[in-house]
Amino acid sequence: MKLLKKTMIITLILSLLTSAVCFSASALVIHEGDFGFEVNTTKHEATLVSYSGTGESVVIPDYFRNYPVTVIDKNAFSGNETIKEVTFSDTNTTVEEYAFRGCSALETVYIPENVVSFGDRAFADCTSLKTVTLLSDMVSMPSNMFSGCSSLENLTINEKIADFGYGCFNGCSSLSDLSFVKNGAMLDSYAFNGTGAESVVLSDSILAIPNYAFTNCPNLKTVTIPESVVLIQPYAFDWENVTIRCYQDSYAHSFAVENNLSYWLLERSILGDVDKDGDISINDVTAIQQYIAELEKPDEVSLLAADANQDGEIDIADATALQMYLAEYDISYPIGEYIFVND
Secondary structure, X not given: OHHHHHHHHHHHHHHHHHHHHHHHHOOOOEEEOOEEEEEEOOOOEEEEEEEOOOOOEEEOOOEEOOEEEEEEOOOOOOOOOOOOEXXXXXXXXXXXXXXXXXXXXXXXXXXXXXXXXXXXXXXXXXXXXXXXXXXXXXXXXXXXXXXXXXXOOEEEEOXXXXXXXXXXXXXXXXXXXXXXXXXXXXXXOOOOOOOOOOEEEOOOOOOEEOOOOEOOOOOOOEEEOOOOOOEEOOOOEOHHHOXXXXXXXXXXXXXXXXXXXXXXXXXXXXXXXXXXXXXXXXXXHHHHHHHHOOOOOOOHHHHHHHOOOOOOOOOHHHHHHHHHHXXXXXXXOOOOOEEEOOO
């Protein structure tokens, strides 16, 4: 009998210990208003884990009971059918995967600099999403972040983003302005597949263009490929509709010739380099003065380089602009930067 009692007591103690462990391992969700939160007292921060409201406009809270709300948890808003506008607060830093996936009524999102971490498909399949202001200080766009956002047409994006992940804008058929791509040093497959782009200018630092990066883009007519590119995979574009803009003897030029593709050779010069020696010096100022005095007749490339203030005329103001540049004055003209002759 004593042995039986001892066994029962030991079993009860073990059961209580197991329950205690299970209880401590599971986070407690606290509901306040339309939101559900989890609190991490060690890190002194809160995570927004759920939303049950029916409002059309949502501002992510900055604090919950004096704990900064730093994280929007996975699936926190997923599938919501009423929210039309989302604004993040100054304390928010992280949006987990699927956080807003399939929010079918969502039209406008404003993301400030402080939100720097996003999970895959954070805003995927938000089919009504039209306007995104993405000021985040992140440098890499996660996989499928806006995949399936077929109504997205107004995009303000942080120019620091250099890596566009797999399928990040896949299926964004209303997105026609891809001018921000020129800042990207890396592209993954399907990054801009199915977009409404009409032209693409790639970054001077990009090395490779992967398969399906820009396929299924029915409006795409031209792609400017810099000399930095050393690999173009065969299914990167739908080549039958696209003209490659490239430089003489570049990899892109060879790729176009070898594959019998339409291409256009670009010429470029340096604004201010009138004598085309690769440098800007007093000799360029003299060349402008000689042109004004009708002592010399420069060719087309030199004339474009001579229009230092880019007002469409070559006069003493251009010579003055070059002199100010050489004297290291702060000027607004892009002297020293590349200009395209046959852009």
